[in-house]
Amino acid sequence: MSARAQLAGARRLVVKVGSSSLTSLDGGLCSDRLDAVVDALAARCAGGTQVVLVSSGAIAAGLAPLGLTRRPRDLATQQAAASVGQLLLAHAYSASFARYGQPVGQVLLTADDMIRRAHYRNAQRTLERLLGLGVLPVVNENDTVATDEIRVGDNDRLAALVAHLIGAEGLVLLSDVDGLYDGDPRKPGSTMIAEVDAPADLAAVEIARPGVGSLGRGGMATKITAAGMASASGIAVLLAAAEDVAAALEAGEAGPKVGTAFRPSGRRMSARRFWLRHAAHVRGRLDLDDGAVAAVLRRRRSLLAAGIHGLSGDFVAGDVVDLVGPSGVVVARGVVGYDATELPALIGRRSDELPPEQRREVVHADDLVPLIDS
Numbered sequence: 356m357s358a359r360a361q362l363a364g365a366r367r368l369v370v371k372v373g374s375s376s377l378t379s380l381d382g383g384l385c386s387d388r389l390d391a392v393v394d395a396l397a398a399r400c401a402g403g404t405q406v407v408l409v410s411s412g413a414i415a416a417g418l419a420p421l422g423l424t425r426r427p428r429d430l431a432t433q434q435a436a437a438s439v440g441q442l443l444l445a446h447a448y449s450a451s452f453a454r455y456g457q458p459v460g461q462v463l464l465t466a467d468d469m470i471r472r473a474h475y476r477n478a479q480r481t482l483e484r485l486l487g488l489g490v491l492p493v494v495n496e497n498d499t500v501a502t503d504e505i506r507v508g509d510n511d512r513l514a515a516l517v518a519h520l521i522g523a524e525g526l527v528l529l530s531d532v533d534g535l536y537d538g539d540p541r542k543p544g545s546t547m548i549a550e551v552d553a554p555a556d557l558a559a560v561e562i563a564r565p566g567v568g569s570l571g572r573g574g575m576a577t578k579i580t581a582a583g584m585a586s587a588s589g590i591a592v593l594l595a596a597a598e599d600v601a602a603a604l605e606a607g608e609a610g611p612k613v614g615t616a617f618r619p620s621g622r623r624m625s626a627r628r629f630w631l632r633h634a635a636h637v638r639g640r641l642d643l644d645d646g647a648v649a650a651v652l653r654r655r656r657s658l659l660a661a662g663i664h665g666l667s668g669d670f671v672a673g674d675v676v677d678l679v680g681p682s683g684v685v686v687a688r689g690v691v692g693y694d695a696t697e698l699p700a701l702i703g704r705r706s707d708e709l710p711p712e713q714r715r716e717v718v719h720a721d722d723l724v725p726l727i728d729s
């Protein structure tokens with residue numbers, strides 16, 4: 356099925372809208388633009404699609420009320436702006452959706468909710484229940500408590516994580532650019548790419564990634580990352596302009612006629628693997644010899660102590676570590692079964708040389724996700 360057909364037929368959809376599509380520097384929130392997004396979302400919901408909205412704009416909406424003329428650099432002022440702005444944003448959505456009698460709920464996530472598996476399930480349960488109750492969840496990162504080290508950081512990635520979390524078939528990323536270009540979009544001669552079939556198609560657009568805008572955090576790079584994450588897990592993705600929101604959410608047979616569509620290239624990965632690959636915080640690394648790399652990548656075996664010749668990091672059993680091949684490339688990621696302090700006595704030794712209680716795998720095959728093709 357084409358990406359556009361999958362988007363049109365999606366029963367579950369995540370729609371992300373960027374700060375600059377909802378706010379202006381001097382005026383704060385623009386209710387006209389917000390209403391236009393809500394009109395299109397309400398229409399799609401009325402057709403029976405369950406929609407989760409990931410909306411940026413908390414920090415941007417808080418600037419004008421605080422008399423700030425530009426996005427602050429320091430975290431504390433960003434958090435203060437987010438605190439003021441998130442309330443305005445939530446109120447604006449709730450009032451706007453009320454025009455359609457559509458209940459909305461606010462869900463503020465921290466990176467921890469995506470990084471820690473127990474929290475991940477909790478967030479999943481909450482979103483499921485909201486959708487089951489006919490509520491449209493409005494999601495943002497909980498900027499007021501997130502610190503730089505633990506932030507998801509940009510809502511494009513957050514939206515991809517949420518799309519996977521709820522088993523969405525489609526992800527629509529709306530911003531002030533109408534798609535991906537094969538050159539600098541401001542220069543004549545560059546054309547928009549309508550379909551991206553494989554990540555390799557993106558090699559040519561390397562130069563066409565404008566930097567971070569003045570209001571939000573994400574640029575084209577974060578959108579491409581998010582689109583790659585989602586499409587590799589079976590989710591069709593559309594990058595489109597927020598102005599084209601009605602067309603982007605079109606449920607007609609051929610699907611949306613705007614933006615850049617990313618063909619879903621892989622099958623849905625298990626939540627555990629998706630989490631390991633994209634969301635987990637990596638606490639250390641294990642250095643593998645060639646035999647161990649082949650065993651985990653090609654034969655999908657567990658990692659045993661014998662194939663490890665070095666380690667670094669201050670991890671404990673249950674943490675996530677990178678598995679690094681002899682050339683220094685991270686080949687896989689997994690949940691380690693031992694503390695960093697236990698491993699030096701075990702590595703490089705065959706199982707039959709170890710006491711029985713230390714013969715278990717260092718990383719079990721079920722807890723391991725390859726990051727490169729074997």
Ligand code: GLU
Nearest residue numbers: 412413414509510571572
């Ligand atoms: N969470 C931030 C906000 O609402 C936006 C992050 C982003 O722009 O991607 O202001």
